[in-house]
Amino acid sequence: MAEMKRLVVLTGAGISAESGLATFRDPGGLWQRFRPQDLATPEAFARDPDLVLGWYDARRAQLAEVEPNPAHLALARLERDWPGDFLLVTQNVDDLHARAGSRRMVQMHGALKRVRCTACDARHDWQAALPRATPCPACGAARLRPDIVWFGEMPLEMPRIMAALEAADIFVAIGTSGTVYPAAGFVRMLPRHARSIEVNLEASAVADGFDELRQGPAGTLVPALVEQLLCAA
Numbered sequence: 001m002a003e004m005k006r007l008v009v010l011t012g013a014g015i016s017a018e019s020g021l022a023t024f025r026d027p028g029g030l031w032q033r034f035r036p037q038d039l040a041t042p043e044a045f046a047r048d049p050d051l052v053l054g055w056y057d058a059r060r061a062q063l064a065e066v067e068p069n070p071a072h073l074a075l076a077r078l079e080r081d082w083p084g085d086f087l088l089v090t091q092n093v094d095d096l097h098a099r100a101g102s103r104r105m106v107q108m109h110g111a112l113k114r115v116r117c118t119a120c121d122a123r124h125d126w127q128a129a130l131p132r133a134t135p136c137p138a139c140g141a142a143r144l145r146p147d148i149v150w151f152g153e154m155p156l157e158m159p160r161i162m163a164a165l166e167a168a169d170i171f172v173a174i175g176t177s178g179t180v181y182p183a184a185g186f187v188r189m190l191p192r193h194a195r196s197i198e199v200n201l202e203a204s205a206v207a208d209g210f211d212e213l214r215q216g217p218a219g220t221l222v223p224a225l226v227e228q229l230l231c232a233a
């Protein structure tokens with residue numbers, strides 16, 4: 001793999017599972033307990049803003065109780081020590097990659113610890129609860145919402161992501177079910193020569209698009225994969 005220098009990593013909720021954050025579609029996952037259309041759509045927010053704000057407040061508060069796990073830390077090491085281009089694209093809205101030290105990262109579905117003003121479009125880092133009618137620190141309008149990409153909304157930084165995929169030599173997808181687009185389609189956007197590896201407890205819905213499946217927990221398999229990639233770089 002020595003000549004392969006451009007690496008793109010995609011992560012999903014499964015990488016944070018061993019940190020104690022619920023995934024969406026596993027048994028007991030968030031979409032087993034709540035209906036996405038009641039919580040993660042613009043219509044839900046318009047219909048019942050207090051319910052939606054309360055749900056994101058609870059998920060944001062939970063971040064104080066969890067820590068990055070060895071998989072997050074291994075990806076931060078990979079970014080630091082990888083000799084070529086590196087981009088981490090995460091679907092996750094938790095802060096565990098950032099707390100593990102990842103920097104060259106795109107949070108394509110937004111971030112729990114950020115809010116956005118729908119009046120002036122300013123984004124603000126946000127640690128606490130977000131009661132309805134909280135004034136925007138920039139323009140004062142009471143139009144703040146979670147800076148989360150809801151179903152039916154455009155993911156963030158897609159041009160940057162597409163450019164990285166089209167030039168990738170290696171693509172690694174970790175802990176994602178391959179059921180939500182556009183992320184589920186990333187593996188089919190790679191150059192023909194690229195090598196693709198999936199790390200998951202079980203084969204994802206797009207496993208047939210990958211060269212290889214490493215089946216097992218990310219907390220164990222990702223540090224080993226990082227070691228192997230760095231040794232071969």
Ligand code: APR
Pocket residue numbers: 011012013014015017018023024025026029091092109174175176177178179180199200201202204216217218219
């Ligand atoms: N190690 C590796 N993989 C794991 C682990 C683990 N410890 N635990 C769970 N997984 C895998 C599951 O097998 C599953 O394939 O993680 C995946 C989690 O899938 P989802 O719950 O569907 O999460 P994700 O793929 O990130 O969802 C994508 O859907 O609801 C939207 O915006 C939300 O970003 C989310 C998107």
